[in-house]
Amino acid sequence: MIFYFSGTGNSEWVAKKVADKIDDKAVDIISLDLAELNAEQKIVAEKYIGFVFPVYAWGVPEPMLDFVKNLKGANEQTTAFTFGICTCGEDAGAAMKKLSKIYPLCSAYSIAMPNNYVIGSELESDEVVLNKIKSAEGEIDKISAEISEGKKQYRVHVGSLAAVKSGMINKVFNRFARSTSSFWVEKDKCISCISCAKNCPSKAIELENGNPVWKKGNCYQCLRCINSCPSKAIQYGKKTVCGKRYNIAKYV
Template sequence: MIYYFSGTGNSRWAARQIAARLHDTAQDISKLRQLPDLTHESQIGLVFPIYAWGAPEPVLSFVKKLPKTQVFTFAVCTCGEEAGYAMKKLSDLYPFRSSYSLVMPNNYIIGADVDDAQTIHKKIQDARNAIQALTNEVAQHQTVYRVQEGKHAGLKSGLVNFGFNRFARGTKAFYATDRCNSCGLCAQNCPASTITMTNGKPVWGKTCYQCLGCINACPQRAIEYGKSTQKHGRYTIDAYVND
């Protein structure tokens, strides 16, 4: 089984690509209602995005509860550039035999604009090639650590990640503009279940993972985060792939 967590689709796509090549199944952990039974699994994979050089809260919660197993285990993170020590920190919680990072198109549009189309297509093609290589290694149960940690990885995955989780996950800056047509897609897809529709408009609760799926996937481009996203594009992988 290949478990995954995803906001704008990068990790979902990667998990499904990996599962297809390994003749396995991909499962969204945000939709699990109970801990999985790993008794009959031949391998366990985990795919997730990097948020501020760390694993998202639901991923950490999941691996802390995931039963230990004797089968081959591996983890793959998707990131804009670098993963820091996220994979090493994750392996302190669960014994993954192999770890990988995949560079994918930028989706954290609070911090920077989306990549241009040429860069997006190149990153996706490079990711396809990387997935082919890593699945060959996983199929042979090879122990591999191929993660782009980047400079100052300890600082980024330590102090910066702490600051992100402590101070940068607020929801007060989210709002819907007059473009909103009350479709409710943001509320339906929120992995934190923090968005509710009130009088036809989305209202954000306190819990937020900062996946930014609500902003990027809004078909009306009606959701903003303060002024940070007003001049930035939007990105979901579904606009660039059909597999």
């Protein structure tokens, strides 16, 4: 079974492609009943146990870390081939190393995918996005073949200063950068489709007269809300008014 977390679709797309190629199933951890999975010990009989997720500030997103920490009946009892695949715009830092300390992994990979960090960096051109997706397809074929063969691999683009980025900078990100206070909505653009509130993985969005309102705390910073609003009505401070957004659905 392949467990995935995804904000804007990159990791979901990777998880589903790999699952298809190794004849397995990809499951979104947000809609999964972990208590039931643990109680039934379904994981013990699995042939593969995989984790697929985006890199956030050179680390593993909190929902995936929590999920892996609480997944029972796997470490000691299973004979499954375990693997982790992170998707990132560029560098994964020490994210996979940290994950494999919590959960022993036979293989770990990173795949460069389009950058979705619309609130803090320039999004890539359509040409770059399409090239990244094309290269990723080749890498997915290779990874899937290696997993099927049970070949152990560590192919992760770590990048520079990984210890500092995945250590101190990641801590600062989780402590201070996951606030919802900079999100706001352009009410004249909002069509009250409610998809932002319905699809927020951390349930951090409520609706007030048909418009989103962000609760304090508990935001994963997945950027699904701002990137996927059909009217581009969601903004983050002043940085995002240019209107560029990213979601893989536009490209695949």
